[in-house]
Amino acid sequence: METSNVMKYQQEILDIIRSGGSGAEIRDRLDDYHEKDIAEILPQLTTKEWLDLSTWLEISRLADIIEYVDDDAERYLEALPDETAAQILSAMEADDAVDFLKNTDSDRKDSWLAHMNVDRRTTLIRLAAFEEDTIGSHMTTNFVKVGIGMTIPQAMKTLVSQAADHDNISTIYVESAEGTYAGAFSLKDLIVARKTDSLADIVVPAYPSVYADEKIDDCLQVLEDYSEESIPVLSRNNRILGVITANDVVEVVDAQMSEDYAKLGGLTAEEDLNEPVSQSVRKRLPWLILLLGLGLLVSSVVSMYEHVVAKLTIIMAFQSMILDMSGNVGTQSLAVTIRVLMDENVTKREKNKLIRKEMQTGLLDGLVLGAVAVAGVGIYIFASKGLPVRTALSVSVCIGISLAVAMLISSLVGTVVPMFFKKIGVDPAVASGPLITTITDLVGVVTYYSLAWIMLVKILGM
Numbered sequence: 001m002e003t004s005n006v007m008k009y010q011q012e013i014l015d016i017i018r019s020g021g022s023g024a025e026i027r028d029r030l031d032d033y034h035e036k037d038i039a040e041i042l043p044q045l046t047t048k049e050w051l052d053l054s055t056w057l058e059i060s061r062l063a064d065i066i067e068y069v070d071d072d073a074e075r076y077l078e079a080l081p082d083e084t085a086a087q088i089l090s091a092m093e094a095d096d097a098v099d100f101l102k103n104t105d106s107d108r109k110d111s112w113l114a115h116m117n118v119d120r121r122t123t124l125i126r127l128a129a130f131e132e133d134t135i136g137s138h139m140t141t142n143f144v145k146v147g148i149g150m151t152i153p154q155a156m157k158t159l160v161s162q163a164a165d166h167d168n169i170s171t172i173y174v175e176s177a178e179g180t181y182a183g184a185f186s187l188k189d190l191i192v193a194r195k196t197d198s199l200a201d202i203v204v205p206a207y208p209s210v211y212a213d214e215k216i217d218d219c220l221q222v223l224e225d226y227s228e229e230s231i232p233v234l235s236r237n238n239r240i241l242g243v244i245t246a247n248d249v250v251e252v253v254d255a256q257m258s259e260d261y262a263k264l265g266g267l268t269a270e271e272d273l274n275e276p277v278s279q280s281v282r283k284r285l286p287w288l289i290l291l292l293g294l295g296l297l298v299s300s301v302v303s304m305y306e307h308v309v310a311k312l313t314i315i316m317a318f319q320s321m322i323l324d325m326s327g328n329v330g331t332q333s334l335a336v337t338i339r340v341l342m343d344e345n346v347t348k349r350e351k352n353k354l355i356r357k358e359m360q361t362g363l364l365d366g367l368v369l370g371a372v373a374v375a376g377v378g379i380y381i382f383a384s385k386g387l388p389v390r391t392a393l394s395v396s397v398c399i400g401i402s403l404a405v406a407m408l409i410s411s412l413v414g415t416v417v418p419m420f421f422k423k424i425g426v427d428p429a430v431a432s433g434p435l436i437t438t439i440t441d442l443v444g445v446v447t448y449y450s451l452a453w454i455m456l457v458k459i460l461g462m
Helices: 003-017 021-030 035-044 045-057 059-067 072-077 082-091 094-103 109-114 116-126 154-161 187-192 216-227 246-264 277-303 306-311 313-341 348-385 389-423 433-459
Strands: 144-147 171-175 179-184 230-234 241-243
Touching: 003 021, 003 045, 021 045, 035 059, 059 072, 072 082, 072 109, 082 094, 082 116, 094 116, 094 230, 109 116, 109 154, 144 154, 154 187, 171 187, 171 241, 179 187, 179 230, 216 246, 241 246, 277 433, 306 313, 306 433, 313 348, 313 389, 313 433, 348 389, 389 433
Parallel strands: 144 171
Antiparallel strands: 171 179, 230 241
16 A cells, blocks of 8 residues: 555544544544554544544454554553453454553553453463463464364354354364364355255364464474464363464564564664663673673784784785675575574484585685685785785785685584574574674684784795
8 A cells, every 4th residue: 555545544534533523423434444544543633532532433443443553552541441441452352462461561451451351351361371482472362163063054153153253264163072173174165065064074174283382483384384364272182272363473473583683683682763772772782792702802812913913914904804704604604594494394414414505605605705815915915015926925825715714614603503502492593693793703813813824924934
């Protein structure tokens, strides 16, 4: 949808709300607009206008609107009577309501829970008990289930009765006589089935499922691979607790990518535009302190080669080139490795194959760039510094070999470090770009100055 149309719709919504018409008239006119667009104009409303809107719209519509409010949702709920706010939270998708209640600092939260009916409150409390990194924390109870012993007409009647409370009806889930999960079937199959057909004939017993206490990381690939609109979430005794929808999967994947991106940037957690500076500082400091320590280590290693620099000051001019290239190739290998490790089924043989491939790639890239460096640096030293051809060639060859070796080792480091973290149960994304870059700086420094000492000082006596 074009931005101009969105702005147009939002202005139209504001005009309708402020038109002075009756509540019923305004409600009917707002039915033509999406809840997302209505949510976007809430910050522009006065408190009175929001209170009026909350009396004009149905609770279910208000719940859909609040689900689209990115920030300050609690501000709008706190402006309402606690009973109304509780009704809105009860009408929201269970996982969205749980996320809101977990994250809100409102002192009205207990009152909102107290005003809910017992069943809904129990459901939300049960969902909130799941750890944030498990499937159960992202499931919803918005689904329809039928019994395996029903006839087709009975299943259709049950679907119609449950559809009033649950609009996620494209897939219907089936329970056995003992109350355990027995499979699923699509709404289409139910519609085209004959009255005389058996429900068991259209049920898919092996329809994919996940367990509520499973880690998201462990079954994310399953959720992506099956590409179903929803997948049932089971307890360990195989009873249906809820479902995780395609939209939930998208949100989980997006959150996972954001978290990994933050870690790759050397952050302990994702940041956003509106969070306080003090909070951003706390997120960044742990990695920066670690990297400072590693940076001091790199500097101390450089100081060990002062005698080399004293004899050949010109080699200092090309240190940054070696470090930059080794850091770049290490980061490239890191990105490839983390992508491969996302597949939980990758075998040890495939990991070893990846290590060999990355090392070969790093070596070949290093040889090509090393050859270019030999020619380019040699010509530069001879032409601009006025040094003899032998000296220029010796230094450039040392730089070329150092570049190839550093890139080879950096490729190995960028591949092995995240694998090691994965092995010990740490998120491989923790092997962030800054960490790998600092380690490869150390590799580049040791490689470069060691070769310069051996080749130029010891062997050639320069």
